[in-house]
C-alpha cells in the first residue's frame with residue numbers, strides 16, 4: 001500500500017460481523033460507537049486479559065497511590081457492557097491473522113472469522129535490553145503491574161525510576177506522595193523535556209525537586225545491579241550506581257503487533273493505515289497500535305493517549321459503517337503530577353517559540369502557546385484546563401498550513 005493512497009473507496013458494504021481484537025479503551029470505544037451509530041450486526045471482542053476491561057490513566061495515579069480501589073478503574077459497568085449485545089472472549093490472545101479469509105487465530109486454538117476486523121491491541125512496555133530478571137524491577141502497563149508495584153512500594157526504602165518521560169514522571173510523583181524515597185533518571189535534562197520543551201520541563205524539574213524527588217538526569221542507564229535475584233541499584237553511564245530496592249523501568253512502549261508478523265499487513269512502528277485507519281480491505285487499526293496517515297499534517301502518526309483511543313474508535317466505527325471521512329484529530333494528552341494538572345494540545349517542538357498567553361508561570365497557573373515558524377502548533381495548560389481548551393482553536397485555525405509530521 002502506498003501510504004498516501006487509501007486502501008479502498010467507493011461503495012461500502014456494511015459488514016455482517018465485526019471482530020475487535022483488544023478489549024481496552026480503543027476496542028471498547030469502537031464497539032460502543034458502532035452500537036451508537038446503529039450497527040445491529042454481530043460483534044465479538046477478543047481480549048487477552050482476564051480482568052473486566054479497565055482504564056489505564058489511573059494506574060500510575062489513583063490505583064498506584066491506593067486512593068482508588070482497582071474496581072473504580074473499570075471502563076464500563078457490566079450492565080453497559082451487556083447492553084451492547086457483544087460477545088466478549090477474554091483471557092485468550094490473538095496469535096495470527098489471515099487477511100484473505102479475515103480470520104484471527106487465538107492461542108487457545110479458537111478461530112474467529114468476521115467481515116471487518118479492528119486491531120486494538122495497544123502497546124507493551126519496553127524493558128531494559130539484556131537484563132536478567134530481578135525481583136523488585138517493574139514496568140507499568142497493566143492493572144496487575146500497578147498492583148504489584150504498589151505492593152513493593154509499600155515496603156520500599158529506595159525507588160529509582162528509569163525514564164523521565166510522562167509515565168516515569170507520573171510514577172515518581174505518585175510514589176513520592178506515598179512517602180517513598182524517589183530518584184528519577186534518564187538522558188534528558190529535565191522531566192518530560194522531549195514532550196513539553198525546556199520551559200515547562202524546567203518547571204517540572206523545580207516541582208519534583210521541591211517535593212523531594214531526586215533528579216539524576218542528563219545521563220543514560222547502562223544496566224541494573226542485583227544480589228540474590230533482587231535488584232540493588234541502577235548503573236548510570238557515568239559509572240555511578242543509584243542504590244535501589246525497587247526500580248521502575250518506564251522507557252516507552254512498543255506496538256503489540258507481534259501476532260501480525262506473518263499477516264502481510266505493513267508493520268512499521270504500529271499497524272500502518274491509510275487516512276481512514278484502514279490497514280487492508282476490511283481491516284482497521286485503532287488506538288495506541290494504529291499508525292495512520294494524518295491528511296492535514298501530511299504524514300503518518302501514532303498517538304499513545306487516552307483521548308485518541310476514544311476519538312479514533314468513533315472514526316473507525318464510522319468508516320466501517322460507510323462514512324468516508326479522514327481521521328484528522330488535534331492530538332491531546334494530560335498528565336497529573338503532584339498538584340499540577342497539565343493539558344497538551346497539538347505538537348510542542350523543542351525549538352518552538354513559547355508565549356505565555358494566560359495566567360502566570362510564577363503562580364503555576366498558565367497557558368502557553370507554542371509556535372514554530374510563526375504558526376501555532378501547540379497549547380499547554382498548567383492548572384488552567386478551561387482556558388487551554390479554548391486556545392485549542394488556534395491550532396485548528398493554523399492546521400491548513402501545518403508542516404509535515406515524520
Ligand SMILES: Cc1cc2nc3c(=O)[nH]c(=O)nc-3n(C[C@H](O)[C@H](O)[C@H](O)COP(=O)(O)OP(=O)(O)OC[C@H]3O[C@@H](n4cnc5c(N)ncnc54)[C@H](O)[C@@H]3O)c2cc1C
Nearest residue numbers: 022024025026048056057093094121122287288304305306
Ligand atoms: C500507566 C498509564 C498511565 C496513562 N496515563 C495517561 C494519561 O494520564 N493521559 C493520557 O492521555 N493517556 C494516558 N495513558 C495512555 C492511555 O491509557 C492509552 O493511550 C490507552 O490505554 C490506549 O488504549 P488502547 O485500547 O489503544 O490500548 P491498550 O490500553 O494498550 O489496550 C490494548 C488491549 O489489547 C490487549 N491485547 C494485546 N495484544 C493482544 C492480543 N494479541 N490478543 C488479544 N488482546 C490483546 C491488551 O491486553 C490490552 O488489554 C496512560 C497509559 C498507562 C499505561
